[in-house]
Amino acid sequence: MKYGSLILEKKEYVYLKRILNISGYVGDLQTQKCLTSLSEELKTAHIVDEEEMPYDVIRFNSKVTVVFENGIEKIVQVVIPTDKDLSQNKISILTPLGSALIGYSKDDAILWDFPKGKQQLKIVEITQAKNFSEFDLVI
Structure with a gap:
């Protein structure tokens, strides 16, 4: 892990903690397991102000290219639950892949317990939203 722990912007961290608190209602046991893992990682996350946020860290609205251990490459955008569109x-962020990616940076390798078992993935590219105000939170 490039930065030693997850890095999250302060407002995004507060929002994420709130939605994780209410996500106990997720019916899928495997998804709940992934969210529990994310909650554990958040305990040691480094929380920073917007101006201190590294550009190569996955946050809300980041477009991410990941390569799975089987060689499959996938490009996804990590969004708040109401903005999901497969x-x-x-x-x-409440999906297994979304919860695995948030707070990691380019070139990080992640071993995550997905519904179909543990898989390793590598983050090969991150593109940020042009304007971070595209992600406006009501706190």
């Missing part, structure tokens, strides 16, 4: 590869 037809546009926009995945919710």
